[in-house]
Every structure is written in C-alpha cells, then in structure tokens.
Amino acid sequence: MNTPVLSLEGLQKSYGSFTALNDVTLDIRQGEIFALLGPNGAGKSTLIGTVCGMVKKTAGKVRLFGIDIDDDPVGPRYRVGLVPQEINFDPFFTPTECLEIQQGYYGQKPDPERIREVLEAMQLTSKANVVTRALSGGMRRRLLIAKALVHRPQLVFLDEPTAGVDVELRRDLWTYVRRLRAEGTTVVLTTHYLEEAEELADRVGVIDGGRLLLVEEKATLLQRLGERRIIVHLEKPQAALPPQVAELGGVLSEDGLSVSYREKAGARGLRPLLAAIQTAGMPVNDLETQRPRLEDVLIQVLRGRGEA
C-alpha cells in the first residue's frame, strides 16, 4: 500500500481553553481530491495551517510524504503548495516577478515557460507585467492560485480558492484541478461552494468544532445519505393532497400545481408515489428529479445524523 501523502494522527490544537482541532486522525491518499467541509470556525484552515507551518500544533503527529514534520519541518515543504484563504499580494512586484520569486523560494530557478503556462491557466497573461496593486480582487485570488502551483507541488491545499471568482473562471479552475489530479497531484480543498466539492472531490471529510465527524468516498456518502428530490407537476391545481399521497410523504406546493417528495437513499418511493397520485385521479403533466446534493448530506452530518 502506498504511503499516504499526508497523515495526521491525534492532531490537537488549542488556544488557551479553546480547542480548534480535537484528536484529528486522517490519511490523504496520493492523487486524490479531498474536500474538507464544515461551517465557519470548524477548524478547516487551522488544520491546513498546522500542516503548512503557519500554526503550531499542541499535540499529535503530522507526516508529510511519510516524514514527521517534528523531525524535518522544512524538507517536505518543497513538495507542498498552498492557496491561503486571505488574499495577499506584494505591491512592489508584477505577477511574473511574484511567480519567479515563488519558484526561487522553492529552490527552483526561474522557469519562464512554466510561469507563462500558469498565468495562462489563471487568465492572467494580459496582466503578467502589471504591478499587483493594479489587479482586481478576483485577479489577486487567481494570482494566489498561480503562486501555489508554479513550483509543481505534489500536494496542494486550496483553502477557499474560488471565493470571489466569477462562475466562468471557477469552472475553468475546476478543469485545471482535474488536470492536476490526472497528473498525479494530490489536492486538499476547502470550500463553501458545495457544488465545487461535489464536482471535484473523490473523498469528503466533514469537520465541526475541531472534530472530524466523517471521512468517506463522495459517491458512497451521497448514496448512503443523499436524498433524491422528486417533483411531480400536475395538470390542474389541487386544493389539498389526497391522504394516500400525503401519507407517502408528498408535499403540495403553494400554488397546488406540484407535489414534491424526498426519496431517502436506498428507498424506492417514486413508483408508489406515482401510483397514489394516479389512483387519486390527479393528471400528471411532467416529472422532475433532482440528484442527491452534498449540501443536504452536510446538513445531515452536522445535525448528527451522519454516523455510519
């Protein structure tokens, strides 16, 4: 079995009496996209900061590429990249210079070809030689991503990478992240756009109050906890639902023109629902189904219903 790219064992971080990370144990596998999800203040950025050298852990072990960071805090970082949550920029330098500097920090000589490639991927080519203070907020965010990737790290932490980035570019970034994975790069992602995690993640971890509540393959998780939403559009408005439809869990819309129903994972509710609607003599106009959403799963897990 391959050594995990990142291995956390009983990771603990306390600020006085406040526990930001509580006994977190987690392995990140090589080449996966792992989404770390949780509400604000859950401990996501603290976890990333502890691994990346910005936060001093209170207890526990962090192994990067099999190396204990207590034994060698610097060596493994040649292979790590980070997009921090907070936008930062050095007003004295242009994006090209920032990327040259970044390559240098990681022990690499300036590689103009790589810099061009990353700037192009982040759609910053036209701003390559403009001082960073002249960039918009979204551009600065993209420059952060470029900086995290320019030295070709094997493990990339993307802490809210697309906050404030427009939809089109967000989708381009998703494509780029998939490309990174195809090239063997491991990605740890935190995001408030659950659609992003849903699109990209292979595995999902849910953290809250510093505790890792769940780690699971995204597909398995959605299958296990996801609810499919079914909407049956009716031809004529109904004043109330017949009892046999209501008993199955159907809910009539305010305008009386549709019946919605949440199908639990593994349940087979569509056929009985349609049969009950038909029996009640309600003509169906259309049928709409919405696939299980990570957002619903996350809410369930945070409410304490996610344990396997």
Place this chain on the structure above:
Amino acid sequence: MNVVGMKTLFVKEVRRFVRIPGQTVLSPLISTALYFVVFGSALSGRISEVEGVPYLAYIVPGLVFLGVANNAFVNSSSSIFSAKIQGTIVDLLVAPLGPLEIIVGFVGGAVVRGVLVGLLTWAVGILFAGGTLVSLWLTCTVLILGAYTFALLGLISGLWAEKFEQVNFFPTFVMLPLTFLGGVFYSVDTLPGIWRTVSLFNPVVYLVDGLRHGMLGVGSFATWVAPVVLVAVSSVTTAISYALLARGYKLKS
C-alpha cells in the same frame, strides 16, 4: 540548506528598496545633508577642531554611522512588518525556508541598503568637509557589521511589532537616544565624568568611535574595541533572531 530560496529572498529585498529610491535612499541623504548644514555650519563656528580634526569633518563618521544604522534597521523592520500586515508572510512560512535562510535574506537586503546609504552619506560628507580614509579594513568592518547588527535589531523589532505604532517604538525610543547620545556630534572625552561613564554603556559610542578611527585616524578608544563590540552584539542579536524565527514568534499562531 535552501541556497536558491535564500538568494531569492535577498534579491527580492534589494529590489524592494531599489524600487522606491526616493523613500529609501534619497530621503536619508537629504536628512544627512541638513545635519551637515545645521549642526556643522552652526557649531563649526564655535568648535573649530575636535581631537585635531575640523569639526565638520569630525562629525562625518558619526553621520555615516547614523545613516547605516537607521536604514539597515528600517529596511528589515518595515519589510517583515509589512509582510505580516499584507499577509505575504504566509509565502515564507509555507516555503521550505528555515530561520537561517530568512535571516540571510532579510538582513542581507537591509545591509545592502544600510551600507549604500552610508557610502552616499560619506560622499555628501566629502562634499561638505573633504574626505580621508585611514584604515579601509576597520571602516569596512564597522560599516558592514554595524549594518548587520542594526538589520538584525530591525528584524527583531519587525517580528515583535503588531501595530504601526510599535514599528516606530525602537527607532524613536531606543535608537534615536542611543545614536544621538553615542558621540555622533561630539567626543565622549569632552563629557563631564558621570556622563562619560554613562556613555560607556552605550554600544553606539564604540561603533562611532571605530568608524572615526577608520576614516579619520582619531578616537577615544583603542581601534580593536569597535570590532569586538560589534562581534559581541551581532552574535547576541543573531542568536535571538534565530531563536525567534525558529519558534515562529508572532508569525505562527
């Protein structure tokens, strides 16, 4: 050791101050020129010579030292403080750069600025008072080690400071009194007994004296005193800086 990373940080620090020459080089030169005009012209009428040297020439080494110390200090303190405020310190914390690489990078850039301003100040001094160089090695030792020491003090100050007000604390409340009471404009031998004794506790006195020996060939102490004091003080400040960076003092939460 990450030599490329260290060199990158050093070059970045030099490029940073070179991009704003008005603030980093020109401004200190104007201040020095004003010192020559105000102190030199006003006092040289009353004090014709000190230790056999015309007064205007006598204050040149002290003003050169003032330029070196202030600029080396301000460069590293403002650079690390602004990196903390702007958030770019994250780049250094995440990158494979240890305390040694960070010290060499930040302090190296500050030394270049300090020595550059010192040399330009000297050039201004030569315009006003003529120039002599008695000992090249002693002058270079004091200039470079002096810049190094004050750059380290700036680094420590920048690490410590959390607010803009605190960045100015060291220059205003520590460096300014130490330099002005460090024999920049006078010889400590001219002070009355108790004040001369008090001055002996001020390391700047020895550094200015060392530069005076190097440039003018006169001074109150032996020529070896300044290099010894500088080596001692810079060793302590290097050890403190290294320990603070290794601990992540006010950098890591």
